[in-house]
Amino acid sequence: MKTHEVVIEPGRSEKNYWRDLWRNRELLYILSMRDISVRYKQTVLGTSWSLIRPLITMLIMFFVFSKVAKLKGDPGIPYPLMILAGLTIWTFFANAFTQISTSITANSNLVTKVYFPRLIMPLSSSIVSFIDFLVALGLFFVLTIWYQFWPDWHILFLPFFIILALLASFAFGLIFAVLNVRFRDIGQLIPFIVQIGFYACPIAYSSRLVEENAGEWWHPIYYINPMVGIIDGFKWSLLGENAFFNPKSVINSVVIIGLFLFISLAFFRKRENSFVDDI
Amino acid sequence: MAVITAEDISKRYIIDHKKGKGKSSIKDALSEQLRKVFNGKKGSNPEHEHIEHEDFWALKDVNFSVEQGDRIGIVGHNGAGKSTLLKVLSKITEPTTGRIHIKGRIASLLEVGTGFHPELTGRENIYLNGAILGMTREEVRRQFDAIVDFGGIEKFLDTPVKRYSSGMYVRLGFAIAAHLDPEILIIDEVLAVGDAEFQKKSLGKMRDVSTSGRTILFVSHNMTAVQALCNRTLFFERGRLIEQGETNQVVASYLSKISKTKLLREWSTPEEAPGNDLVRVKKIEIIPEYVDNQIFIDVRTPFRIRFEYWNMMDRANLNLSLHLYSMTGECIFNVGTLSQPFAKGLISGECLIPGHFLNDGTYNVSMMIVKDTVTVLYNMEEGVIFDVADYRDGVAWYGKWPGFVRPQLTFHTEMMEENILND
Numbered sequence: 001m002k003t004h005e006v007v008i009e010p011g012r013s014e015k016n017y018w019r020d021l022w023r024n025r026e027l028l029y030i031l032s033m034r035d036i037s038v039r040y041k042q043t044v045l046g047t048s049w050s051l052i053r054p055l056i057t058m059l060i061m062f063f064v065f066s067k068v069a070k071l072k073g074d075p076g077i078p079y080p081l082m083i084l085a086g087l088t089i090w091t092f093f094a095n096a097f098t099q100i101s102t103s104i105t106a107n108s109n110l111v112t113k114v115y116f117p118r119l120i121m122p123l124s125s126s127i128v129s130f131i132d133f134l135v136a137l138g139l140f141f142v143l144t145i146w147y148q149f150w151p152d153w154h155i156l157f158l159p160f161f162i163i164l165a166l167l168a169s170f171a172f173g174l175i176f177a178v179l180n181v182r183f184r185d186i187g188q189l190i191p192f193i194v195q196i197g198f199y200a201c202p203i204a205y206s207s208r209l210v211e212e213n214a215g216e217w218w219h220p221i222y223y224i225n226p227m228v229g230i231i232d233g234f235k236w237s238l239l240g241e242n243a244f245f246n247p248k249s250v251i252n253s254v255v256i257i258g259l260f261l262f263i264s265l266a267f268f269r270k271r272e273n274s275f276v277d278d279i
Numbered sequence: 280m281a282v283i284t285a286e287d288i289s290k291r292y293i294i295d296h297k298k299g300k301g302k303s304s305i306k307d308a309l310s311e312q313l314r315k316v317f318n319g320k321k322g323s324n325p326e327h328e329h330i331e332h333e334d335f336w337a338l339k340d341v342n343f344s345v346e347q348g349d350r351i352g353i354v355g356h357n358g359a360g361k362s363t364l365l366k367v368l369s370k371i372t373e374p375t376t377g378r379i380h381i382k383g384r385i386a387s388l389l390e391v392g393t394g395f396h397p398e399l400t401g402r403e404n405i406y407l408n409g410a411i412l413g414m415t416r417e418e419v420r421r422q423f424d425a426i427v428d429f430g431g432i433e434k435f436l437d438t439p440v441k442r443y444s445s446g447m448y449v450r451l452g453f454a455i456a457a458h459l460d461p462e463i464l465i466i467d468e469v470l471a472v473g474d475a476e477f478q479k480k481s482l483g484k485m486r487d488v489s490t491s492g493r494t495i496l497f498v499s500h501n502m503t504a505v506q507a508l509c510n511r512t513l514f515f516e517r518g519r520l521i522e523q524g525e526t527n528q529v530v531a532s533y534l535s536k537i538s539k540t541k542l543l544r545e546w547s548t549p550e551e552a553p554g555n556d557l558v559r560v561k562k563i564e565i566i567p568e569y570v571d572n573q574i575f576i577d578v579r580t581p582f583r584i585r586f587e588y589w590n591m592m593d594r595a596n597l598n599l600s601l602h603l604y605s606m607t608g609e610c611i612f613n614v615g616t617l618s619q620p621f622a623k624g625l626i627s628g629e630c631l632i633p634g635h636f637l638n639d640g641t642y643n644v645s646m647m648i649v650k651d652t653v654t655v656l657y658n659m660e661e662g663v664i665f666d667v668a669d670y671r672d673g674v675a676w677y678g679k680w681p682g683f684v685r686p687q688l689t690f691h692t693e694m695m696e697e698n699i700l701n702d
Contacts, residue, residue: 115369115371
C-alpha cells in the first residue's frame with residue numbers, strides 16, 4: 001500500500017487539492033444522485049414536475065408579455081419558443097446559482113463531521129441543476145416539432161453558451177456560498193437577485209426592444225449584465241439568425257465571468273478550511 | 280514509527296460578546312464598520328455599544344505523537360478540547376497554529392450515520408454514508424453483506440431510513456463505520472449509542488479492530504472502555520494536554536479530578552448551620568479507606584459516613600436515619616440507628632459502607648434526625664455527593680455493569696460429572 005502523507009498547518013493551501021477533488025469524484029456522484037433521487041420522493045407526479053414547471057411559466061409569460069403587453073418578438077420566431085429558450089438557460093443559471101449559494105449550509109451536517117474538498121458540494125449542486133436543464137432542453141426540442149421550427153448550424157455554438165452559463169453560476173454562486181456560511185442574510189437575498197435578474201435579462205422579451213432605445217441612459221447598464229450575452233447567444237444558437245444577438249455582449253460576459261470566477265474560487269479556497277467554525 | 284506527530288497545536292475561537300441578538304448578521308458587521316469609520320478616534324464610543332471580542336483557546340500548545348498500532352484514549356471534561364482535537368486531526372477545521380504530520384489513510388467517525396438522508400432507503404444510505412466516510416463503491420459493494428448482517432437490518436433494506444426506529448438507524452450507521460478499513464481510525468463517543476446488546480457488539484468489534492494492529496484514537500467518557508481498549512491515554516483540560524501516558528495511570532488521575540465528590544461539609548457555629556431551633560447540623564463527611572494509594576472511591580473502597588449535629592433540647596430520644604440515593608433519585612437503602620436518650624450537646628453518628636457493595640455511579644446521602652422514632656426534626660437532603668468509580672479485574676467485558684449494588688456474594692460453579700455426553 002502506498003503511504004499517504006498529510007501535513008496539517010494553518011493556512012496551508014493543500015498542494016494536492018485538485019487531486020483530492022478527483023479522488024472524491026464518487027462522493028460527488030453519490031451526493032448528486034442523492035439530491036436527484038430525493039427531489040420528487042412522495043410526489044404523485046414525480047419527475048413530470050421538471051416539465052410542468054417550465055411549461056406553465058412559459059405559458060404565463062407568453063400571455064402577459066405577448067398577449068397583454070403586446071411586445072414585439074423577433075421576426076419569424078414563435079414567441080413561446082423564444083420565451084422557452086430564454087427561460088431554459090436562465091432557469092439553469094438561476095437554479096445552479098441558488099443551489100451553489102446554499103450548498104454549504106444545506107450540507108452543514110457533513111461540513112461539521114467529515115473532511116472532503118468542500119468544492120464537492122457546489123459541484124454536486126450544479127450537476128443536479130444541469131440534469132434539470134437537460135430535461136427542460138428536451139422539452140424545448142419537443143416544442144420545436146410542434147411549431148415546425150428547425151434549428152440550423154447555429155446550434156453548434158450551443159455548448160459554448162451552456163458552459164458559460166455554468167461558469168457564471170459558479171462565479172457568483174461560490175462567493176455567496178462562502179458569505180452564506182457566516183451571514184444567513186444571503187439566503188434571504190438570493191430570491192430577490194433571481195427575481196430582479198429575471199426581468200433584467202432578455203427572457204420574456206427580446207434584446208431588440210432594448211436596442212431600439214439605444215439612446216436611453218440605461219442602455220449601457222443593461223449590457224453590463226453578463227447574462228444578457230449568454231441568454232441572447234443561447235437563443236441565437238437555438239433559433240437562428242433572426243434571434244437578436246450582439247456578439248460584443250458575449251465578450252463582456254466572458255471578461256466579467258472570468259474575473260469573478262477567479263476571485264470567487266480564490267475566496268472559496270481561502271475560507272473553506274474554516275467553514276466549520278462559522279457554520 | 281510515529282504515524283501522527285502534533286507540534287504546538289492551538290485552536291482559537293473568537294467569541295463575540297454583545298447585548299441583545301446572539302447571531303452575527305451583515306447588519307452587525309456593517310454597523311460595526313460604519314461606527315469605526317465615523318468614530319475614527321478610539322474611545323469616543325460609549326462602551327456598552329461595543330462588540331467585545333474574546334479569544335477562546337479550544338486547544339493550546341498541544342504536543343504528542345502516536346506510534347503505529349497505538350490505541351490512544353482521549354479523556355477530559357466536556358469542553359476540554361477533545362472534539363476540537365479530533366476535528367483538527369480529521370482536517371474538518373484547521374489549527375490556528377502548529378503543525379501535524381500524519382502518515383497513513385485516516386478515517387474519522389465523529390457521529391454515527393453522518394449524512395444519512397431520511398428519504399433514502401437503507402441500501403442507498405449504505406452507499407451514501409460509505410462514500411462520505413471515504414469508501415469507494417467497490418469497497419462498499421464488497422462489504423455490503425457484512426454491513427447488513429452486522430446491523431441486523433436485512434428486512435428493512437429497501438425501507439426509507441426515516442421509517443427506521445432510532446435503534447435500527449444507529450445500528451446501520453455503526454455497521455457501516457465498523458467496516459471502514461483505514462490505517463488510522465478516529466472515533467468520538469460512538470459507544471454511547473444503541474441498546475446494551477448492540478453496545479456489547481460494537482465494543483467487541485472495536486476490540487477486534489484494535490488488535491489488528493491499526494492505529495486508533497478514541498474519545499470517550501466511558502473509562503472502562505478506554506481502559507480496556509487503549510494502551511495510552513491523553514488527558515485534556517481546558518484545551519491543554521495536561522497528562523499523557525500509560526492508560527491506567529492517566530485514567531486514575533482523570534477520575535480523581537472529575538469526581539463530583541463533596542466529601543466534607545462543615546459549619547463552625549450553630550448560627551450558620553442548617554437546621555432549626557431544635558437541632559442543627561455541624562458536619563457531614565465521607566471518610567474513605569482507599570485501596571492501592573488511590574485518591575478516589577471505586578467499587579472496592581470501603582468508607583464511613585460521619586454525621587455530627589447539635590441538639591438544643593434538654594432531653595430527647597433521638598435517632599438518625601440515613602438514606603442513600605442514586606443520581607436518578609432511587610433510594611438504594613435506608614438504615615437507622617437505635618433511638619437513645621440524649622442531653623443538650625454535640626452528637627455524632629457513623630455508618631460503615633463496606634467495599635464491594637455499591638455499584639459504580641454517583642450517589643448522595645440524606646440524613647434525617649428523628650425524635651421518639653416517629654417525629655422527623657430535620658431532614659438534611661443531599662448532604663454529601665460522591666462518585667464510585669468502576670473497577671474490574673479478570674473481566675473482558677466492559678459495558679455498564681447493571682444494578683445499584685455490586686455485592687460479592689458466594690457464587691460458584693463446579694463440575695458434577697465428566698464426559699457423560701460422549702458417545
